Amino acid sequence: MLEKYWTQRFDDALPIAHSFHDSHRDCWVRFHSLPESKRYAESKLEWTTLLERHNAVLTALASDGSQLELLTTNWSNSDSPGLPHEQFCKLQLSAKHWRTVAMHEFDGDPAPNYWHIFRTSISWTHGALDDVIRLVADDHLSNVMILDPNKSWLLHPYDGGMDVILGSTAQRDALSRKFKHWRSSRADGL
Numbered sequence: 070m071l072e073k074y075w076t077q078r079f080d081d082a083l084p085i086a087h088s089f090h091d092s093h094r095d096c097w098v099r100f101h102s103l104p105e106s107k108r109y110a111e112s113k114l115e116w117t118t119l120l121e122r123h124n125a126v127l128t129a130l131a132s133d134g135s136q137l138e139l140l141t142t143n144w145s146n147s148d149s150p151g152l153p154h155e156q157f158c159k160l161q162l163s164a165k166h167w168r169t170v171a172m173h174e175f176d177g178d179p180a181p182n183y184w185h186i187f188r189t190s191i192s193w194t195h196g197a198l199d200d201v202i203r204l205v206a207d208d209h210l211s212n213v214m215i216l217d218p219n220k221s222w223l224l225h226p227y228d229g230g231m232d233v234i235l236g237s238t239a240q241r242d243a244l245s246r247k248f249k250h251w252r253s254s255r256a257d258g259l
Contacts, residue, residue: 070218071138071167071188071218073218074218074221076218078143078221078223079109083170083175083210084167084168084170084186084199084212084214085134085175085184086212086213086214086223086225086232087211087212087225087227087229087231087232088122088234089182089223089225089234093234094239095233095238095241095259096210096234096235096237096238096241097232097233097235097241097248098230098232098235098244098245098252099230099231099233099252099253099259100122100126100227100230100231100233100243100248100251100252101122101229101230101251101252101253102119102206102230102231103115103118103119103122103229104118104121104229105115106229106253106254108229109206109207109208109228110130110206113183113194116203119202119206120159120196120199120202120209122231122236122248122251123197123199123202123226123231124199125248126224126231126233126244126248127193127195127224129193129196129244129247129248130217130218130220130222130224130233130244131193131220132192132193133174133193133194133195134192134238135192135193135217135219135220136190136192136193136217136247136249137187137190137191137192137193137196137215137216137217138188138190138191138192138214138215138216138218139162139189139190139201139213139214139215140167140186140187140188140189140212140213140214140215140216141153141154141164141185141186141189141201141210141212141213142154142184142185142186142187142210142212142213143157143185143187143189144172144184144185145180145183145185145244146180146181146182146183147181148169148171148181148183150166150169150185150187151185153185153187154209154210156204156209156210157187157201157210160200160201162189162191163189164188164189165184165186165187165188165189165193166185166187167184167186167187167188168185169183169186170183170186171183172184173238184212186212191215198215198256201213201226202226205226205227205228206226206228206229207228208228211227211228212225213225213226213227215234219231219235220236221235222235222236222240227229230251
C-alpha cells in the first residue's frame, strides 16, 4: 500500500522530506513547535508545548485508530541498509527497510553516502509518536515522515517544527487557518 500511495501522490520523487516544501508549495504549510519560532525546547513546559502542537496537528489529520506509516532514516557509506537508526531502535518499534537513496547522486557529493528509509506501521492515538517526535526535536533523527496512505497527507517533523503536505490547496489553507498562531511570520512561510 505504501508503494502505491507514494507513486500516486509523489510520482518518482525521492523520499527526501526537506525537498517537498519546494516541489509541493501549493499544498505545503509549516508550523513551528514553540512560540516565537524557538527551535529547541529547554524546559518541561516547552517540551509540553512542543508535543501538544505536534499532537494537535496529527489529531487534526488522523482519526483515532488510523493506520499511519512512519518513515525513519539511517545513513551509511554502503548501499546495504543495515539497521534503523540506533536511537530509533531503542524505542523497540518494528521497522522494515523500504528504500535506499543514493544521496551522493542527489546532492552531488563525491563520496558515496546512502539514506536508508525504514517503515513502521502505527495505529494513531494522541501521543503515540511522542518518543519519535522527541528524538526529532532533539536532532537525533532526521528525514522522518508520518503519512496516511488513505488520506493523502504527509507530515515531516523537524527540529523546530513540522512541514505538512496536504492533498489540495483548500486542505492546506484550512489547516493553516486552524493553527495560524503557530505559523511563521515570514512571507515565504519558513
